[in-house]
Amino acid sequence: MRTVLRGIESKTVYPAKEQRYRGENGELLEVVSDLTSFNRSPAAWKEHFDEQKEKPAFIRYKDVLLPDLPEKCITSLSEGDTPLYPATKAMRDYFGVEKLELKHEGMNPTLSFKDRGMVAGVSWARFIGADVVACASTGDTSAAMAAYAACAGIKAVVLLPEGNISFEQYSQPIAAGAITLGLDTDFDGCMELIQKITAKHRGIYLLNSMNSFRIEGQKAIGIEALHQRNWQVPDWFIIPVGNAGNVSALAKGIRELYELGIINRLPRIAGVQTKAASPLYNSYKNGWAGLVPITAKKTKASAIQIGNPVSFKKAVRELKAFNGVVEAASEEEIMDAKAVVDASGISICPNSATAMAGLRKLAKAGIIRKTDSVVAILTAHGAKFSQATVEYHRAANRFANKPKALRADVAAIEKALGL
């Protein structure tokens, strides 16, 4: 095996196939694979990825994601190969940067980036012989896990904060046949419970981002974006943050490319939170002080309504290594940013819009320069959050495109159109 699990602080090593989510001392774990054992030069790595172009993204990048995973264990729904859109002029003007691209992870099979993690997590579950998988979720992890488990013929259990996820997200695990439990608590409460359940019942395999193998799959987002840019590194990646797993995955994947010589410099990374749930931002503002968990407030960006991010320590370590920054955006800033992107024909969710709102603030503050090149990670599709969208446009908001209800006749339509 090329891969081990390693404690992020003590560096204690555990066998990769051991079903383990934390170290003996309770620390977070990460997957470490000896990639030098492939004996490939940077040019040979690039050639390898190019040769795999026709394969699903997870298989194309598998050697830097989960090299020990046998191909026969892979359950894929053809995730990945998401578009990297160039920003329109309206977007460049509004967000304040001249070189902006949007990596739209909402264009995955279950409409979020979580599919990148679940192709890895569910495939690894098959590899180690798990037949029940479980997660707590704000809506997207559960949708993805349920779909991949259904495809693999594995039983799925999801814990959701009842009333705190969108109707579309709620429908996804139900439709895919998962045991769907809506609990009268918030996401952090669900997260605590799923850790207790999976510690007590070892037959249930945890697929939250505490599962380090799932995180390896999410590295593909940044890697694929860089491949699409012909390995030209942008000045910034910008990404929304909730439980802080995805920002950690993005950074880890890019760092490893750098260590292999595939890219020749590191970008900076900006994580953005909603002001309703900004413990990472608070830490950053206080000189990367330790995590002070909070009770997250209700927010339109409900997928990142998280007060006690599980991957906090990993995220801080990575952000420091990338000379990173953290920003926080208000509800109004988030929904206005969403409207500007949506109006270009690219439909995004309020969580993705949080990153965009943060970009605007960082550009205004001069932290991101007008001439810097920026890749924004959009994490889920707008179709998952139709209620937030319609409510925004029905009310007196800055970019509202107010729908009208009319009498069903020609004259009324003519009047509405000014004909």
Ligand code: F0G
């Ligand atoms: N964007 C979306 C659309 C999400 O669903 C999430 C997290 C994030 C951003 C933040 O990523 O947690 O790794 O920092 N959703 C999780 C879930 C919590 O359960 O679906 P993160």
